[in-house]
Amino acid sequence: MDVKSTKTSPVLADSAPINKSRLGIHSSRLPYSQAGPTSSNNILTILRKKRGNFDDVWTNGWLDAMRSSSPPRKNILQNFTSGEVASDDGDIAHRAWMTKYPSALSSFRQIMDCAKNRKLVVFLDYDGTLSPIVDNPDRAFMSAEMRCAVKSVAKYFPTAIISGRSRDKVYGLVRLKELYYAGSHGMDIMFPAEEIPSGDRSISTKSTDQQGKEVNLFQPASEFLPMINEVFKTLVEITNVKGAKVENHKFCVSVHYRNVDENSWPIVAQFVYDVLKEYPRLRITHGRKVLEVRPVIDWDKGKAVEFLLESLGFTTNQDVLPIYIGDDRTDEDAFKVLRSGNRGYGILVSAVPKETNAFFSLRDPSEVKKFLESLVRMKQ
């Protein structure tokens, strides 16, 4: 399958039905095959490897990326200032960072000045943005106050959630019918039936939402569904490592190592690496203590933002001011899209300095709530 990328959508150049040779699936990995993992990637084989023998994941940088996905505070500061950190003077580095990425709360006036005569469109990430990061992904609930703030924002501005979770799972956590939802890092977008993007319409399908209302679905990775289900079943074996967790998010899979002892991270990484060797059309991206397995297609949260703007009819830059609030590396794709051509503002949620394509920052979900409440107050 060749992916031809247009401005807002990856057009699948070849839309023939799925067959094994086209997908390049190893015969033992066909959907619903009963074949277990091959001996080379069996978790027991990995566990038997001597410590320090995880060359693949050392040399390809996975372990470094895993460590830096939530590094100790001092390391972050050292990276940010290229090693020039005054002894333990985190505050100075933090202030320097805040000059570059000022608080969206203290810059609220400036943002509103820019929004004058423009329609504000709000994009929100879920984990770490609307809900605090917790050890158990199944218990990442947003507060009632946050739900109320998001609901009020959606009353005045078109508002969308763009999450790495599956669309159903994130809807189950947010439970607000007045929003637009994009799950699986933007690979599963639900938008109103009456709105049709001007691009390639043939890749949208009709469906119904949780209320039975007719909607459109855009799922650019739909042909990967059997492959994702299959790789999920194989990856679940990693839960033999204490603390590891695997989630199926429909068009992507999350392998969590937040609760795994750091000495066992190489085992997790090597197992995922070995499994993915048999799936050249899947890749991983790094999130917050999570390896995200996803199809190799030219689609991400940034493309999802462009697609939603277009499908909601917001095509001219001058009339619209999109704001995207997110905390993770995958949100950087959306920040980049907004930064390019000064289209809108990315707001990074982080209490520690990080390099980012966002314009502004907020420390944590409680500041996100304050920012959303300010948007509502301004409108009232």
Ligand SMILES: O=P(O)(O)OC[C@H]1O[C@H](O[C@H]2O[C@H](CO)[C@@H](O)[C@H](O)[C@H]2O)[C@H](O)[C@@H](O)[C@@H]1O
């Ligand atoms: O795009 P998002 O909505 O931010 O989703 C990204 C990942 O979020 C979840 O994992 C993260 O939050 C968990 C709960 O706080 C935390 O335990 C985990 O360490 C974080 O990585 C979700 O479980 C993942 O599947 C999403 O990909």
